[in-house]
Amino acid sequence: MLNFTDVHNRKDTRSVKWDILQDVFQSNDVLPMWVADMDFQTPQPVIDALVKRSKHGIFGYTILDNDVKDSIANWLKRRHNWSIQTDWLAFSPGVVASLHMAVQAFTEPSDKILIQTPVYTPFYNVIKKHNREVVKSPLKYSDNTYQIDFEDFEKKLKNGVKAFVLCSPHNPVGRVWQRDELKKMADLCVAYDVLIISDEIHGDLTFPGNKHIPIATLSEEINQQTITFMSPSKTFNLAGLQASYIVMADEKKRATLTEQLESQGHHMLNTMGNIALETAYNHGDDWLDELRNILQEHRDYVVAMFDQHAKQLKVIQSEGTYLLWIDCSALGLDDKSLKKFMIEQARVGMNAGIEYGEEGSQFMRMNIACPKATLEEGVNRIINAVK
CATH class of the missing domain: 3.90.1150.10 (Aspartate Aminotransferase, domain 1)
Structure with a gap:
């Protein structure tokens, strides 16, 4: 029950x-x-798994093995129809930490980074803390919902934007972006060679009748242009266990971000976060x-x-x-x-x-x-x- x-x-x-x-x-x-x-x-299976592991009483360094990675791949395929290879994965304590790493790895001071406002507050902080320029493309508010201003979006991309931080589903306005909206944004980013940094932490939490579409699934070209951040933390209320992962199909981008994560010691999960992630995805x-x-x-x-x-x-x-x-x-x-x-x-x-x-x-x-x-x-x- x-x-x-x-x-x-x-x-x-x-x-x-x-x-x-x-x-x-x-x-x-x-x-x-x-x-x-x-x-x-x-979920109770997660609680039981954590209790069982704690009773072992030894909490040494913990590996991220194939069982953990397979649980992610199976979840993404089962819930989002996204077939990934497990070697596309990297790990970090949280999505915000990953955002910091990505901004440092793929942009330089004074580079322009686009966000769609109003938006999750740490997006601003991550950009400003590393001396990058916040470029806003405000969403259009009308008829009790929000839409993308594609004319403004393209205008901003044309003006030298290096990266676009997508919030999908959008926090705080609650939009679950439709396929055509995602495709249009992604195609523009490809056309202007803008990196897509996609925060999809709320992707599992759509209301019945709405379907989250990972932007990287739209085409192989878009997949190569995108870095996707995900986590079970919002889905299963595990934020305090600090477990998130990054999906990157492009080998060069993966190597660049992995090196950045490792250089600052953010490439591992703690023992309990590791177990909670795997159990939640297998039994949740x-x-x-x-x-x-x-x-x-x-x-x-x-x-x-x-x-x-x-x-x-x-x-x-x-x-x-x-x-x-x-x-x-x-x-x-x-x-x-x-x-x-x-x-x-x-x-x-x-x-x-x-x-x-x-x-x-x-x-x-x-x-x-x-x-x-x-x-x-x-x-x-x-x-x-x-x-």
Whole structure:
């Protein structure tokens, strides 16, 4: 029996989400619905495998053998119809670490790197920390969804962009890009010789009826032009175990990035992350299928409740991830006041949209990967504050 209803106490577990509320929100009296991890336990087979390994009691250096690599290849084929060779794989503690490595390996200071805003905050940080130039191609917001501005996208690529960091599915706006959208972006990158760095960490978390397509699967030419970052961490709530991988078909790119990873000691997984990744990919299908249904129910609940009781809040049409992007502009508050309102009046801790770029002004990002009781509490707090 899969259990997504129990409320687990995460306080005093050194949880980023639950244990630093005072630092983040200047209040401990908020319900945390912000940072992207889940309040669900990971699949039981993963827990059992970790317990069994811990009982061995010796935690020496751990290899990444063919069983681990095969579990990834089988997962990608089974869930995403992507046939990879296991020698295309490299490993790192996390996708953000991999982004840092890729920016250093494939670009030079002052090089231009394109992102589609509003977008995951570390994209900005990774580019700026290495003295590269952020080039923004804002997504177009209309009719309660977001579209790609292809005219602007191509204009920016023409202007000397070296790399494009794709967020697919997109965090925070919840778009699961369609094949034709991906193909058009990829073809332009090939035409202008722009490296595609694709963050696909949310790829498993699409709502039923939506299909994630790894951009590297579109053609062999695009495959050679692309570096894909993936991980079971969002899918199975394993972020603290620090296990991610990179898929690179092009041998030269693979050698370049592998050398960068090794030069900074980021090319191995820890013992527990290694086991969790393999076990989740081998035994997590049923759990994930149920999770996707739960998340869809949660999304629909939030949409219905706000539509009925707080029409000033508009949930953007979401096709994937467990993060809802909420247009709060009808409240008439500036960004500072909006954040203060949610903390002090609603007593719910969410991510302020402005953190994702100026295009996120007057938005909030809500994490719905929690038991229904927690979700209901958070939604009702917000509705009561709006009223």
